[in-house]
Amino acid sequence: MIRLDSIEDGAFVELEAVLDGDAESVIVHRVGNEVRAWLNVCPHAGRRLDWAPGKFLKSAEGLLVCAAHGASFELDRGDCVAGPCRGDSLRAVPVRVRDGMLVLGD
Template identity: 40%
Template structure:
């Protein structure tokens, strides 16, 4: 396991990008749950954010691909709107311990 961040750097309803071992990841804090995914659109194979740490739509209800606007569920990474319905973001196993977010890289 590797330390990704502390919870105080990932407030509720925010997202943040990370680079660990040449792997681009991002984390979302939604309703007290931390969700971590590879920063890679399953449709185009490009990074998702439109500017650093901006992975969420304006209402902060979905992960949004900046390239083509696809919307992904924060809970499971499934594309629910856009050109790749049913495709999934790659989830990264994470654990929160003592106010720290830890991940297991693939």
């Protein structure tokens, strides 16, 4: 796992994690001292959202944009607010900070 302070405030990183026994790619987003995490799987066509590993697009409005076909997600709940899967959501991954380290999963 990585330290919270290794993620720039407002940035995204991609982490590989084993969740429920499966290796998964996870998007982690830092907002101040809080973090949010979602599976790196777009609800539109199941593609990764990053255009290169760990490289995510963020719109001028502050939305996370899928590099495949442009679905845009708000960063509170991971809901798609524009694009081909509008109304769907990213799958949230439980994440917390313990002793300055990120802990993914339950």
